[in-house]
Amino acid sequence: MDVLPYLVAGWVFLAGCYGLATSRNLIHAVGCLSVCQAGTYVLLLAVGYRDGGTAPVFSDLKPGTRPVVDPVVQALALTDVVVGATVTALLLALVVQVAKRHGTVDPDELGELRG
Amino acid sequence: MHHLIPLLVAVPLLGAGLLVAGGRRLPRPAAETVACAVSGGTAALALVLLLNSSPPMVEWVGGWRPVDGFSVGIVVLGDGPGLGMAALASLLTLAALVYSWHYFDEPPRRHAGSFPALMLLFQAGMCGFAIAGDLFNAFVYFELMSVVAYALTGYRIDEPRAVQGALTFAVVNSLGAYALLMGIGLLYGRTGELAMTRIGRALDAHGAPDALVLAAFVLVLTGLLVKSAAVPFHFWLPDAHAVAPTPVCMLLSGVMVELGVYGVWRVYGTVFAGPGGVPAPDAQRALLVLGALTAAVGAVMCWYQRHIKRLLAYSTVAHTGLFLVGIGVLKPEADDGTALYVLGHAGVKAALFALAGILLDRYGSLDEHVLHGRARALKGVAAMFALAALGLAGLPPFGTALGKAVTEEAVGGPFTALYVAVSAVTAGAVLRVAARVFLGLGPKPRESAAYETTGSGERPETRQRLTRVPDTMTAVPAVLLAAAVAAGAAPGFAGVVADAVNTAGSGGVRVAVHWTRAGVLLGLLSALLATGLAALAVTRPALLSAPDRALPLRRLQSGHVGDYVAWLLVGAAVLGALALPGVLGG
Numbered sequence: 050m051d052v053l054p055y056l057v058a059g060w061v062f063l064a065g066c067y068g069l070a071t072s073r074n075l076i077h078a079v080g081c082l083s084v085c086q087a088g089t090y091v092l093l094l095a096v097g098y099r100d101g102g103t104a105p106v107f108s109d110l111k112p113g114t115r116p117v118v119d120p121v122v123q124a125l126a127l128t129d130v131v132v133g134a135t136v137t138a139l140l141l142a143l144v145v146q147v148a149k150r151h152g153t154v155d156p157d158e159l160g161e162l163r164g
Numbered sequence: 165m166h167h168l169i170p171l172l173v174a175v176p177l178l179g180a181g182l183l184v185a186g187g188r189r190l191p192r193p194a195a196e197t198v199a200c201a202v203s204g205g206t207a208a209l210a211l212v213l214l215l216n217s218s219p220p221m222v223e224w225v226g227g228w229r230p231v232d233g234f235s236v237g238i239v240v241l242g243d244g245p246g247l248g249m250a251a252l253a254s255l256l257t258l259a260a261l262v263y264s265w266h267y268f269d270e271p272p273r274r275h276a277g278s279f280p281a282l283m284l285l286f287q288a289g290m291c292g293f294a295i296a297g298d299l300f301n302a303f304v305y306f307e308l309m310s311v312v313a314y315a316l317t318g319y320r321i322d323e324p325r326a327v328q329g330a331l332t333f334a335v336v337n338s339l340g341a342y343a344l345l346m347g348i349g350l351l352y353g354r355t356g357e358l359a360m361t362r363i364g365r366a367l368d369a370h371g372a373p374d375a376l377v378l379a380a381f382v383l384v385l386t387g388l389l390v391k392s393a394a395v396p397f398h399f400w401l402p403d404a405h406a407v408a409p410t411p412v413c414m415l416l417s418g419v420m421v422e423l424g425v426y427g428v429w430r431v432y433g434t435v436f437a438g439p440g441g442v443p444a445p446d447a448q449r450a451l452l453v454l455g456a457l458t459a460a461v462g463a464v465m466c467w468y469q470r471h472i473k474r475l476l477a478y479s480t481v482a483h484t485g486l487f488l489v490g491i492g493v494l495k496p497e498a499d500d501g502t503a504l505y506v507l508g509h510a511g512v513k514a515a516l517f518a519l520a521g522i523l524l525d526r527y528g529s530l531d532e533h534v535l536h537g538r539a540r541a542l543k544g545v546a547a548m549f550a551l552a553a554l555g556l557a558g559l560p561p562f563g564t565a566l567g568k569a570v571t572e573e574a575v576g577g578p579f580t581a582l583y584v585a586v587s588a589v590t591a592g593a594v595l596r597v598a599a600r601v602f603l604g605l606g607p608k609p610r611e612s613a614a615y616e617t618t619g620s621g622e623r624p625e626t627r628q629r630l631t632r633v634p635d636t637m638t639a640v641p642a643v644l645l646a647a648a649v650a651a652g653a654a655p656g657f658a659g660v661v662a663d664a665v666n667t668a669g670s671g672g673v674r675v676a677v678h679w680t681r682a683g684v685l686l687g688l689l690s691a692l693l694a695t696g697l698a699a700l701a702v703t704r705p706a707l708l709s710a711p712d713r714a715l716p717l718r719r720l721q722s723g724h725v726g727d728y729v730a731w732l733l734v735g736a737a738v739l740g741a742l743a744l745p746g747v748l749g750g
Contacts, residue, residue: 062346069335069729078725082338089345096353121236122352125300129345132307136338139311143318143331150324156725159328162403163723164468164616 054095062088075144075154079137086133090126097122166221169213169242169295172250173305175206176288180281187277193266199280200261203287207254210291214247220668222297230362239297239359244664245503249294249426252510253419257287260411263518263640267525268411269627279319286312286415293423298358299348299384299435302427306344306391310337313420317408323623329407332725336400337390339732344387350380351435360434367440378747381442382740384431385450389735392424394488395458396735398481399721399728402465405477406617409625410521413473417480418514422506425487429499432491433669444494446746450739451492452579459485459582461717463589468714470532470609471619472520472597476513479556479590483509486586489579490571496673500662501570504651504677507661508563511648512555515641516594519549522633523601525626531619532597537604545633546602548641553598555648557591559691560684563651566658568690569683580686587690592697599702606702616718 065085072078097119103110105120148154179202183195190198213221221242224230228237261283268279289309296302314337318330352358354376355366367377386397393401401421405413428451436442462482469475483505490502522545524530527538539546555562558569568587572580599605624630651657662677720727 058346062342066339066729066733069339070726070733072726075331075725078335082335085339085342089342089349092346092349096349121358122349125349125352128300128304132304132311132341135311136307136334139314140331140334140338143314143327143334146318146321146327147324147331150322150327160723161325162329162332162406162617163721164718 183277340390347383443746455488505567588693595698
């Protein structure tokens with residue numbers, strides 16, 4: 050088993066987390082969240098990869114003639130992309146509202162909810 | 165009968181679609197009637213299915229059954245706990261819709277369908293999560309209910325606090341969801357299955373647990389514990405609950421957070437409980453440590469709040485900790501008790517939020533100090549508020565009391581003391597609010613420049629301040645309280661709940677659940693302690709609420725989303741460390 054893709058997935062996820070934790074701009078933070086999610090795509094695709102496999106499309110391929118990658122994880126990754134698009138759109142809309150109501154997108158300056 | 169289970173998701177989704185499509189043309193009463201009918205119909209369906217859920221049903225959606233032991237279909241479960249949570253979510257959605265009937269002021273004036281449609285989507289997400297039998301669909305519904313919850317929390321987009329709270333909620337929960345998905349990916353990589361029972365069996369066939377199983381366990385539990393607001397994943401909850409509209413708070417605190425606990429119970433029991441999963445002592449250690457910590461932190465923070473909704477939010481954190489301890493001891497009796505506790509708590513907590521909403525709409529504030537003595541006129545609301553506080557403490561015959569008593573006996577030892585103390589402190593804080601706000605007892609608290617969120621400056625959710633409280637807004641908490649009492653007092657109800665829980669989990673061990681003398685006495689003790697604490701706090705404010713004592717703890721709740729993300733990572737690391745020894749030894 051090749052562990053490199055798994056390490057990459059973990060690295061991308063943690064890099065996104067680091068960005069989120071240290072972010073000084075909410076738009077940047079939303080971007081970092083998408084980076085975290087990119088880590089999940091890499092992991093899912095790595096899980097489904099087969100050596101020498103091709104796309105699981107059987108229109109021009111006789112089943113059983115050559116290995117294909119796992120179509121289930123590809124379906125999962127697609128669903129994940131849809132979920133991610135929804136979350137990012139909603140988050141960016143909220144950031145726009147934060148910018149309008151607070152006059153800043155720096156999380157350090159949002160101090161109303163605490164204690 | 166089992167073919168009807170997917171309708172629990174499909175019906176509210178369809179209703180939401182209709183309301184979004186036709187909302188511009190519908191007058192407001194029509195949109196609200198449609199929403200109530202849809203959510204009520206779904207609740208009725210869930211109850212009918214629940215009554216027929218013995219033996220448990222399984223449905224492969226669209227007839228995609230497993231072939232030669234391999235499955236690619238979507239499986240939904242129709243067992244007692246799943247359908248019970250779906251029924252609870254549906255009934256609370258109905259209650260929240262009735263509560264907001266005609267009075268809740270909605271920003272998009274020309275689209276009457278938007279708020280009810282979002283509520284129905286939320287209901288669909290919660291029902292879907294409750295009945296999901298495979299992990300990926302659990303993730304999808306987890307995300308669906310989360311996204312709708314973010315939108316509902318930030319529904320009043322003109323409010324600076326609302327958008328900030330919603331953003332924090334969204335970032336932390338989405339990150340948790342991605343951790344959950346990573347864990348699911350790892351489990352799929354190991355087993356090639358997504359249905360929970362099949363993953364569990366495949367893990368057992370693979371042999372003793374290794375680092376991959378531990379990583380998957382930590383990632384999946386991180387996602388679910390973020391949703392159930394366990395310390396240190398809990399920071400989003402007070403920020404979100406304090407700013408969400410009242411009907412939404414009822415759902416968030418009453419059932420969504422508990423769905424996280426339900427998810428932990430379900431996933432541990434079906435996926436990780438076998439010999440190939442995480443050994444019982446390690447899972448026990450992880451859940452008990454985090455649960456006890458959550459209960460203690462929630463109770464202390466609850467005591468120091470003056471923003472009423474925030475206070476109730478911390479009480480939810482504290483009670484979630486108790487639920488986690490309940491499922492963490494891995495005993496069938498404790499599971500039964502926790503199920504009853506969740507049901508009773510849902511009624512009591514939703515009622516408390518509804519009553520707090522009345523205060524907001526009538527007096528334009530949620531601040532305990534500002535409202536001091538101002539709500540003397542609301543006699544009925546005051547009585548219900550105090551009664552709900554006692555229910556929170558676990559005064560027999562509330563359902564909370566029975567659930568707490570059963571769990572207390574099962575967990576035993578120091579945890580029993582934790583249950584009594586936490587329920588007494590949280591209920592004491594609520595009773596203190598009741599005594600100050602409704603009776604004007606004690607001196608008016610002095611203003612201090614403390615590190616805290618005040619409840620002033622909140623805008624009423626109705627178009628103008630209420631001069632008289634509408635009947636729907638008082639009837640809903642009354643019914644919820646009556647239901648919470650019925651959960652404990654109705655003969656036979658506890659036995660039915662216990663049977664349903666034991667059939668689905670606990671390895672088929674059946675235990676009887678009933679009131680015992682010790683349980684009643686412990687419940688009375690909690691209620692008495694709560695009353696005593698409240699009396700002491702009101703008469704001698706300096707003694708118990710010196711603002712500096714909990715300051716280090718309060719400073720952690722900084723309102724900064726980056727801090728919360730860092731805590732999430734710390735929590736995941738702690739979870740891994742707590743579960744590590746068994747995997748090393750195995």
